Each structure stands twice: as structure tokens, then as C-alpha cells.
Amino acid sequence: MEKKKGRVVVGLSGGVDSSVSAYLLQEAGYEVIGMFMKNWHDESVTISNECPWMEDSTDAMLVAEKLGIPFQAIDLSEEYRERIVNYMFREYEAGRTPNPDVLCNREIKFDIFLKAAEKLQADFVATGHYCQKDSISVAGREVHRLLAGADPNKDQSYFLCQLNQEQLSKALFPIGHLQKSQVRDIARAQGLATAEKKDSQGLCFIGKVRLPDFLQQQLKPKEGPIYRLEPEDPVFAGKAHRPEELCADISTARLDEICLPRALGAAHRTLMGQHRGAHYFTIGQRKGLHVGGTGKPLFVIGTDTRENHIYTGLGEDHPGLLGYGLFVPEADVHWVREDLRLPVGGYAQYAARIRYRQALSPAHLFMRDKGLYVLFEQPQKGIASGQFVAWYQDGETIGSGTIF
Numbered sequence: 001m002e003k004k005k006g007r008v009v010v011g012l013s014g015g016v017d018s019s020v021s022a023y024l025l026q027e028a029g030y031e032v033i034g035m036f037m038k039n040w041h042d043e044s045v046t047i048s049n050e051c052p053w054m055e056d057s058t059d060a061m062l063v064a065e066k067l068g069i070p071f072q073a074i075d076l077s078e079e080y081r082e083r084i085v086n087y088m089f090r091e092y093e094a095g096r097t098p099n100p101d102v103l104c105n106r107e108i109k110f111d112i113f114l115k116a117a118e119k120l121q122a123d124f125v126a127t128g129h130y131c132q133k134d135s136i137s138v139a140g141r142e143v144h145r146l147l148a149g150a151d152p153n154k155d156q157s158y159f160l161c162q163l164n165q166e167q168l169s170k171a172l173f174p175i176g177h178l179q180k181s182q183v184r185d186i187a188r189a190q191g192l193a194t195a196e197k198k199d200s201q202g203l204c205f206i207g208k209v210r211l212p213d214f215l216q217q218q219l220k221p222k223e224g225p226i227y228r229l230e231p232e233d234p235v236f237a238g239k240a241h242r243p244e245e246l247c248a249d250i251s252t253a254r255l256d257e258i259c260l261p262r263a264l265g266a267a268h269r270t271l272m273g274q275h276r277g278a279h280y281f282t283i284g285q286r287k288g289l290h291v292g293g294t295g296k297p298l299f300v301i302g303t304d305t306r307e308n309h310i311y312t313g314l315g316e317d318h319p320g321l322l323g324y325g326l327f328v329p330e331a332d333v334h335w336v337r338e339d340l341r342l343p344v345g346g347y348a349q350y351a352a353r354i355r356y357r358q359a360l361s362p363a364h365l366f367m368r369d370k371g372l373y374v375l376f377e378q379p380q381k382g383i384a385s386g387q388f389v390a391w392y393q394d395g396e397t398i399g400s401g402t403i404f
Contacts, residue, residue: 014056017128096386224308259325284382328401
């Protein structure tokens with residue numbers, strides 16, 4: 001009898017991607033166990049006919065039965081609330097824009113879930129992410145590389161940009177080398193119940209959520225002013241133009257000027273209307289302002305949750321909406337490739353993005369005592385505090401950080 005390659009616990013979400021992942025691992029000779037994570041109980045803020053967890057759990061079980069693999073469900077709702085939901089509330093309350101999917105991978109799937117898998121003597125955990133992994137030797141040590149998925153329209157390496165080497169050593173991504181269409185073809189050929197199921201568009205393992213309803217569980221409505229700022233206001237000086245000093249010896253003072261958030265409260269402002277809570281809005285947002293008659297579209301360019309003010313600008317080319325730089329505090333800088341960590345005073349060129357599916361943009365990284373400065377060669381729209389910036393080299397995720 002052929003020896004198995006090892007025991008793998010697959011996070012069966014009830015979707016086609018994780019279903020095919022389980023099948024491919026089984027075909028490759030692994031001992032496969034399916035496990036469904038229940039991360040949420042509160043149905044009051046979910047659109048129940050879009051992605052109910054009961055349906056997902058049933059679909060995951062049907063796939064496990066079809067493949068003839070053991071299946072169990074694990075309730076991680078308490079851990080999810082503590083590590084993800086409470087984090088979201090804190091971030092929005094502080095006027096920042098969280099990314100729960102990035103954190104869910106770091107804190108839930110490849111931490112809590114991984115530890116549950118290890119209790120089953122699993123050698124690996126696997127998910128249906130569209131990304132790839134390989135291992136190389138650097139100075140005699142094994143280094144794991146997080147690589148982009150082969151399908152450019154589905155590459156999900158950004159969502160995994162906070163994983164560390166220990167987590168990657170235990171991770172398998174069985175569908176990362178495939179196109180989405182190929183994944184569905186495999187599911188159809190194997191008669192898997194999830195073959196035609198639509199992809200979930202909601203929060204990580206919750207489903208599609210009415211975000212305002214979700215936030216209003218703890219963040220109550222509070223009326224405040226919506227202000228418009230003019231593009232020629234002095235507050236935008238020095239930030240709206242491409243920095244010419246894209247070199248290793250740029251001064252920290254100049255980096256601060258380009259990369260740190262603007263103090264918009266000092267700007268001249270025009271009252272445009274009222275909102276129901278600054279903590280419900282994020283940089284770059286256009287919908288939900290309910291201000292008409294402006295000609296060009298109005299975008300959120302800043303929020304102040306202390307004063308409960310929202311600052312807006314007209315048009316997509318407003319300097320308040322565009323920025324060439326951002327800053328990551330030292331404590332929030334993360335290196336997937338620890339061997340490539342920049343020392344204080346270090347400089348490197350990479351490609352970077354500040355949101356999922358955004359095209360990579362050439363970027364210059366400067367490591368200083370207080371943190372990492374990232375300067376882009378092209379202006380970035382809607383750089384938002386609390387989001388993650390990730391930097392890459394030749395399709396490999398090198399590191400990431402939380403934007404200040």
C-alpha cells in the first residue's frame with residue numbers, strides 16, 4: 001500500500017475552491033480531513049439568503065461525504081469575535097479602515113485553526129486560496145516563499161501578506177497553480193455539490209454583511225458636518241506632487257511631509273451637509289454622503305472621529321484623494337521574508353499595493369528608526385489608515401504593514 005504524504009486538515013468553507021483543494025490533496029496522496037469553521041452566530045446583520053453558514057456547513061459536509069474523508073465542524077466564533085470583530089469596531093471607532101480578511105488569515109485560519117489541526121496530528125493545513133508556495137535554501141536555512149496565484153484575476157496573496165515563516169511551513173495551497181475556470185471544471189467532473197456555487201463576497205467566513213448594520217451594533221449614529229476642501233488649500237502643499245528625491249538619502253523630514261496623514265482640520269472648509277457618524281466612512285468613499293448638486297463626484301478624503309467631521313473633495317484628481325507615500329510604524333512592519341528585512345537606514349525598491357486586486361505599482365522603501373516609509377512612483381488613490389500595504393518582488397510577497 002502506498003504511503004501517505006502526510007495528514008492535512010482542509011478548511012472546507014462550503015465553496016468550490018476549498019472543495020477542489022480537498023480533492024486534489026486526496027489525489028496527491030495525502031490523508032485528508034475536512035473541517036468547517038463556524039465563525040459567526042449573529043444572523044441579524046447578515047443577508048441570510050446570500051451566504052448562510054448553515055448552508056455552507058451542509059455543502060462542506062456533502063463534499064466530504066463525496067470524497068470519503070472525515071469531516072467535523074469547529075466553532076471559533078468566540079475567538080473570531082475577540083480577534084476580528086472587536087478589532088473592526090476599534091479601528092472604525094478610531095477613524096481607521098480595517099481589513100478583516102488579512103487579519104482572519106493571520107489570527108484565525110493559520111493560528112487558531114492551525115492549532116486545532118495540530119491536535120489532530122496534522123502535518124499541514126490547506127485552504128482554497130489562489131496563491132502558491134515554494135521553499136528555497138538561504139544561507140543553509142529553508143525559507144518559504146509566498147507566491148502569487150497563477151490566475152491574475154484571483155490572486156489572493158495580498159490576503160496572506162501577514163503570515164510568517166512558521167505559518168507558511170504548515171500551509172498548503174492546492175489550487176494556486178490553477179485558473180478559476182479549471183477549478184470549476186474539476187468540481188463538475190468530480191460531481192462536487194459546490195461546482196456551480198457562487199463565490200462568497202462577504203467578510204471572512206461570515207458571509208455577506210450589511211456593514212452599516214454590523215457597525216451600528218456598537219458604534220451608534222452621531223450626526224456631524226460634511227465639509228468640502230478645495231484642491232489649492234495649503235494643507236495639500238508638498239504632498240500632491242511626485243517626489244523627485246526617490247533615492248536612498250532622502251531626509252526623514254521630507255519623508256514625513258510626503259507620507260504622514262494630513263491635518264485637514266486646519267484647512268479652509270465649506271459646509272456641504274450632515275452625516276450620521278464619521279466612523280462609518282472611509283477614505284475614497286463616494287456612496288452614502290447624500291450630497292447632491294456638486295457636478296463632479298464628491299469623495300471622502302479624511303475623517304475625524306473625535307470631532308465627528310468628514311472632509312470631502314470634488315473629483316478623482318483631488319490632491320486629498322491622491323498620495324505618493326505612506327508610513328508604517330516600526331511595530332506594524334512585517335516581513336514574510338525575514339532574511340530580506342531592511343535594517344534602519346536601509347533602502348529597497350519593490351512593487352506594492354494597498355488593496356486587494358489593485359495593480360502593483362513601483363515603490364521605494366525607506367527604513368528609519370520609527371518605521372517604514374513607502375514612496376510610490378505613481379499617485380495612489382485613497383490611501384487609508386488601518387489598511388495593509390504589501391510589497392512584492394517577481395510575484396513573491398516580501399512583506400507588509402499596517403498603514404498609519
